[in-house]
Amino acid sequence: MNYQPGQRVALVHTDDPHTWLRPGDTGTVRRHDQRHHTVEVTWDSGSTLSMCLDTGDRITPATSTTATTGGLVDEATGWATALRRMRAAGAEAGRTAAQWWAQDTIGARASGDTRLAARRILAGVEDGDPVVLDTLPHFTLAGESVDTAGWELFADATGDVSAWFGLRIPQRDEAMTVYRDAHDTAVTDHVTERCRLAASPTGTDVSHLHPDRVRIGDVGVFAGDWARTLGPDGDDRIAVGFVGTLIDSWNGWAVFSCTRPVAEEIVADQQRHRDQYRHCLREQGVPAGELDRRVDEALADLSFDGDVIVADQRALADDPDAVDRITPDGDGRYVVMGRIWCWEAVDPYACDRIIGDLPDPDQA
Known part of the structure; x- marks a missing residue:
């Protein structure tokens, strides 16, 4: 992306251990050196830290949340919509994770008696056995910061690349909790569904x-x-x-x-x-x-x-x-x-x- 002088940007992530800048801080671009992948920014906090894009620093255009989303996170109804989208995105990610997990456990890439494995997993899920539940995919940030991961997930779910930085800390926590719960619930539901098919003597769900x-x-x-x-x-x-x-x-x-x-x-x-x-x-x-x-x-x-x-x-x-x-x-x-x-x-x-x-x- 080419940043223009005078363009407003928001910080997504930096590895600089000495800066006071935090994700969501905004500033104005002075110069973008595309050859060396650096962006010189005058930050609103007074910092002049440049962003080295090829070493992990990340910024995004700072736009008006209200203008972009029509009040997505400013009004109660808009916030409910944002959470609904986060919930849907989490559920979709959970189903995808469960599908890959099932392939290796009870599907085409699994070895051994898959019907037996499916029965054991079903019993463990129904009994709440932590030995089984801990083997299922769970939502994790995998070493990423909450702000960076949250920005990516929120932007993907809502289509707004800057709204995350306008959220209060409790809102960010709520959005991530909704995503995580939807993800893990979808994993359990989809694993149960796949195991019922794999464990069935007819290849169909006979739980009814x-x-x-x-x-x-x-x-x-x-x-x-x-x-x-x-x-x-x-x-x-x-x-x-x-x-x-x-x-x-x-x-x-x-x-x-x-x-x-x-x-x-x-x-x-x-x-x-x-x-x-x-x-x-x-x-x-x-x-x-x-x-x-x-x-x-x-x-x-x-x-x-x-x-x-x-x-x-x-x-x-x-x-x-x-x-x-x-x-x-x-x-x-x-x-x-x-x-x-x-x-x-x-x-x-x-x-x-x-x-x-x-x-x-x-x-x-």
Whole structure:
């Protein structure tokens, strides 16, 4: 920039340790030596300190705040507008910082189990764990002076390069606090959003299906109490969850209805459990002739007979009449082993797989 003799300027920054000049002080240009990048200034305070622009000194044209901004910082409404712009700028910077952080932590540049990492971060954010929160990006001046950084941020947010120097100290503090709070809040919100996607077994946000939110008539994800296992980080994991609508409760357990495709998967999952148990018995040396009986005594046998689910529990219940036929309702929905098995609504993020169509957040 070319400064003209007589032009009014304001100090942004100087490294001179001996000057009494402070950011915001104003003066009049005497001469601009563009070859040596120096600006000779007669400062209103009486100082004649020249600015060496190529060694870190910084000045900016001093203009009338009122003329430039229409009273941006002089009136209550104008100050509210300035703070709103600082808040928006801080939030945008926070989102950008969170995006870069997420790429290295749970995104394309991350290594290891990103779903596991995302679950840990989500849990830490929800619990307010400082071990996790301290790893998130935070607004920092990174060694810059408050006046220099504040001037840059305020100028970028409001479009006024000199209004900062007309602010009182409490106003500067308020503007920086608003920016910082908006930045850090946006970081936490965006990290939470990205982690919900990364931790989800479906790749979508399923936080609206948390069991604490599921009431009678609501859609949720359900699993049997037998399905819980310990994950690699010691938390509860569920191999598969089934989408259904909660219709009742029974002794504290959930009773839900589901579609035919989900019911078929429940039947298939039960058969997998039976096959796994049969394999374990065989490995233990149980004679082949006893395998069917031992499996039937431990696990119900589910199968489809046309549109009807047949639940054979005769050996399990030691009751020759313990055969249930589960028919679909008028909408073709099934209540699979409701009031018999211990089903419960579960956290979708704890599931490795989810069977069934999940509703959008505004439809849940």
